[in-house]
Amino acid sequence: MNSLRNLPPIDEIMADPQLVSLSESYSRALVVEECRRAVDSIRKEIKDRSDILSREELREIAVTRTLKRVEEMIAGTLYPVVNGTGVVLHTNLGRSLLGERAIKMLNAAARSYVNLEIDMITGERGSRYYHVEELLCRLTGAEAALVVNNNAAAVMLALNTIANGGEGIVSRGQLVEIGGSFRVPEVMKASGTRLVEVGTTNKTYIRDYEAAITEETRVLLSVHTSNYRIVGFTHEPTLQELVELGKCHQLPVMVDLGSGILLDLAPYGLTGELTMQDCVRAGADIVTASGDKLLGGPQAGIIVGKRQYVEAMKKNQLTRALRVDKLIISALEGTLIEYLAGKPECNLPAIRMLIRNPEDLRADAEELADIIGKELAASDIPCSVEVVPVADRVGGGAFPIEELPGFGVAIHVGEELVDTLAARLRQRRPGFLLRVREGALISSLRTMLPGDGQLLAAALAEELAAAQGR
Numbered sequence: 001m002n003s004l005r006n007l008p009p010i011d012e013i014m015a016d017p018q019l020v021s022l023s024e025s026y027s028r029a030l031v032v033e034e035c036r037r038a039v040d041s042i043r044k045e046i047k048d049r050s051d052i053l054s055r056e057e058l059r060e061i062a063v064t065r066t067l068k069r070v071e072e073m074i075a076g077t078l079y080p081v082v083n084g085t086g087v088v089l090h091t092n093l094g095r096s097l098l099g100e101r102a103i104k105m106l107n108a109a110a111r112s113y114v115n116l117e118i119d120m121i122t123g124e125r126g127s128r129y130y131h132v133e134e135l136l137c138r139l140t141g142a143e144a145a146l147v148v149n150n151n152a153a154a155v156m157l158a159l160n161t162i163a164n165g166g167e168g169i170v171s172r173g174q175l176v177e178i179g180g181s182f183r184v185p186e187v188m189k190a191s192g193t194r195l196v197e198v199g200t201t202n203k204t205y206i207r208d209y210e211a212a213i214t215e216e217t218r219v220l221l222s223v224h225t226s227n228y229r230i231v232g233f234t235h236e237p238t239l240q241e242l243v244e245l246g247k248c249h250q251l252p253v254m255v256d257l258g259s260g261i262l263l264d265l266a267p268y269g270l271t272g273e274l275t276m277q278d279c280v281r282a283g284a285d286i287v288t289a290s291g292d293k294l295l296g297g298p299q300a301g302i303i304v305g306k307r308q309y310v311e312a313m314k315k316n317q318l319t320r321a322l323r324v325d326k327l328i329i330s331a332l333e334g335t336l337i338e339y340l341a342g343k344p345e346c347n348l349p350a351i352r353m354l355i356r357n358p359e360d361l362r363a364d365a366e367e368l369a370d371i372i373g374k375e376l377a378a379s380d381i382p383c384s385v386e387v388v389p390v391a392d393r394v395g396g397g398a399f400p401i402e403e404l405p406g407f408g409v410a411i412h413v414g415e416e417l418v419d420t421l422a423a424r425l426r427q428r429r430p431g432f433l434l435r436v437r438e439g440a441l442i443s444s445l446r447t448m449l450p451g452d453g454q455l456l457a458a459a460l461a462e463e464l465a466a467a468q469g470r
Ligand SMILES: *Cc1c(COP(=O)(O)O)cnc(C)c1O
Pocket: 150, 151, 152, 153, 176, 178, 182, 223, 224, 225, 226, 256, 257, 258, 259, 289, 290, 291, 300, 301, 396, 397
């Protein structure tokens, strides 16, 4: 005996005034489809239940579920997430946040036609790269620049243009894999370049490159070890040495820099990474980088270097397939202008977060602990909240082993509850991604935005109350 025979037909459920009104706002076909799915899921659930639900109750459940599902579908699956991980350039959370200028320019470009490929002085066809090329040249000191879809595309395009059918020499210590989808050996293969590995994992000398040069060599490639570092008994030649060797053999030197740093972060204690302008100054012929890592802009692959190579890349058919649209160009231009204007450390959120000083973070953490403590006290939930030191990270391909000293708020809820609570917080809108440690949820202040703390406090109160209610 079960409730199956009480399950109302779709037509009857669809007659509910709320669903009628929903069908007027959106497509009726969508509402009917979601209603069908709701009924299917209810059917599965009640099959094995011994209690009997009335036709009225079942209709109610179906209506509620349909309403919720349709609203969710219309809201979309991509939504804001509060980043409490302390990882500033979190690839799975979309890497860099844009600065206000970039957002404004992006918005304007989205809403209207723009002079993307028209020279407004002559009225003739222009180049979409014009809008960022001069800025990139000024900021890096390079002769020419080009922008494509992402850095993986930039590496692929550069190699395909200068080394297709030939060989590229790379140190064994630099055969990087980034995020599982970018692997140097595979990207080289896809570009038509044969990989010639030299040296060993920990030690590669300039003489190793020299010994590997043949008639077939087309490029000396240096890849930034963005997400690991080989420490201890190690050696890699300097970029200058590589450039000298390249000059001797008339071979271009290409640097896959990854992070795309334009602002020297040494004054903020982050040392040891080359900026794009360092690479250009050292004589690299081609430098590639991501737009959405330490540059602090939108996803893009930035290529700067000697004119002859960049011009050849612009003529490559692949460029058409990898090209960026007006939205990316507007956001990138808006980001680069911040460097030109001279205050990227104030106006680009990614950089602002990176260089925040621990004492400010501690003060913010104390304020947040207070807010959360009050919110939870009001809802009678016994749990303790405290400020804790945390080790934040840069993420996204730079300073892989550096820990950024920061502060977080730990909400101790106990081992038995912590994973459920973390999961429930993830599934809210906005979602919350926090660290879990020893029965506590920890939200790092470095990556939280103004207003995130209030949202977190309210969400915690709701979810803890719900968890206790069960
Ligand atoms: C991040 C990175 C890439 C991949 O860049 P995307 O912009 O994610 O395509 C390639 N090479 C290096 C060295 C990187 O750090």
